[in-house]
Amino acid sequence: MAEAAPASPLHGPRCWVATRSRALDGAFPVPGDKSVSHRAVMLAALADGTSRIDGFLEGEDTRATAAIFEAMGVRIDAPAHARRVVHGVGVDGLRAPAGTLDCGNSGTAMRLLAGLLAGQRFDSVLAGDGSLSRRPMQRVMEPLRLMGAAIASDDGERPPLRISGGRSLRGIDFESPVASAQVKSAVLLAGLYAAGVTRVREPRPTRDYTERMLQALGCPVAIEPGGARLAGGSRLQARDIQVPGDFSSAAFFLVAASLVPGSSLRLHGVGVDPRRTGLLGALRAMGADIRESGRREGACGPVADLEVRHAPLRGIDLPEDLVPDMIDELPVFAVAAACASGTSRIRGAGELRVKESDRISAMAGGLQALGVRVDETGDGMRIEGGRLRGGRVDSHGDHRIAMAFAVAAQLADGEVLVEDVANVATSFPGFEALARDTGFGLRCA
């Protein structure tokens, strides 16, 4: 790539000092969607021809994915910020990488690549950072092995993953025990290389970007109620891809502006696919004032501008069926609950324990450190809303926990030290400056 290498977390800021803000105001686009950016690079790399990706997320996770494809012989130009030109090599055109493929902090990269690499002629090894090395991979290894893949891990469950190439894969009808777009996508990507039909059924619908993008590139994927199905052997045709703004990044501003009196923010061009926007329903049920305008259809679902104004929030029992549609927003939802009147409950969110950190314990611990009464349960928490005091919270190197506590601090009575924040660059480079511009009290320690 022509661009400078991503800043290493080792060189980024380690801590923030965050303090109560003035009313937030501003109008801005949020950075590109992480899930879509990963898939855009992966599928454009496998296509015949050249694809231009606009709105690409310049985060460490998505840059790691691009670097992995470069290591497998794909030319990727970066002519401008948030733009990539991917010279596709075709579904059978990847070359054996010289070394281990480093997925950094990204579960999406590792799980989707496990599926894609299972169907190649060459061997590969997928590794990641400390957090990713603790995350469960059995959920993708099992179905891929049923398809005939050879994938090994030193302890049978966690990265690095050693994938032996040259296997003949066969299609399977897989009923996933977890509602996970990563698992579904891994199986479908392996299905591209498998004989016959591959079908994935999921317990609850999850984001369908892999399916939609495969369709957009000419692969006939059937999106069915409860899952998806494709036949192996399809080729992909290059096409230009516009990445929408990431709702998960917008979420921090939606909650912050709802909570801080006098605030008003406009966020442009945000992806508002229903499989991502459970938080909108939850915040509205709490009394939030969030309006949508300019809705248009994008290649990966609807896109809209969101306008949020301060409104008093009250606690809710979060309906369990909203959980998969706001799985990445639950940390910042917990902040909204902590600052709302009354009690809120989250249930059915056990998946949070195997994200970049154990997000139930990280949120419960951090909120307690700020004086909030929180009871942690196996699959959620009970949060009593009230006033927050200053204190020290550990984000456990988890980008979403760090940003959630930057929001919490805007309501706290004293200074909040948020520790271990360098990984914010994985999903939202520039968060700190953007947040400060809108009125956040936030600086590096």
Ligand code: S3P
């Ligand atoms: C993602 C799926 C979700 C989400 C993650 C991104 C994706 O993970 O939490 O941040 O891009 O497919 P799971 O598949 O583990 O639910």
